[in-house]
Amino acid sequence: MRKEDPSIQEAPTTPDVxxxxxxxxxxxxxxxxxxLSxxxxxxxxxxNFRKRSAREMESTVKFAHEALLNGLLPVLDEFNAAVQNVEGPTGEGLRMVRDNLWKALQEVxxxxxxxxxxxxxxxxxxxxIGQVPAGDLPEGSIKEVLRRGYRYHERVLRPAQVIVVREGGEVSG
Known part of the structure; x- marks a missing residue:
């Protein structure tokens, strides 16, 4: 009779493997x-992160000039007033500077x-800013513009200040 060597293991059967x-x-x-999932x-x-970052960067760049523009609006107002009140070569010079400033502001x-x-x-x-009785203009329309308004992209930087026509009554404002 043969003894089995304990160090030798029997190979598993093919179905088990x-x-x-x-x-x-x-x-x-x-x-x-x-x-993969x-x-x-x-x-x-x-x-999504890349798209969100691109939108945020675009928004940041888009509105980076907003504070500067708000600071320049009074300067533009002063130029507009000066152009209306100064004539001759000085008035023409002011008009040219105002036009160049306006063009630069429009470009941004x-x-x-x-x-x-x-x-x-x-x-x-x-x-x-005020209301006046209806005359030849319809109620709810603008009678007079006191100060121009501006927007930067879709944001209103400063609304236009106006006097509005209302039906009957006294003048207010």
């Missing part, structure tokens, strides 16, 4: 699918808010 390999393969597939999630998260996105006598009053764009 095959089942173990299939189980390992299935576990590896699940792990790969999980890793996490990768897709991280890619989408990164893409400053726009004048429309406010003309007879046009409708818009509380989002106009500030009513």
């Amino acid at each position: 095959e089942a173990e390999l299939r189980a390992q393969l299935e576990a590896s597939r699940r792990e790969a699918e999980e890793l 996490r990768l897709k999630y991280l890619q989408a998260d990164y893409e 996105g400053l726009k004048e808010i429309p406010a003309e006598p007879g046009s409708p009053f818009d509380p989002y764009l106009h500030e009513a």
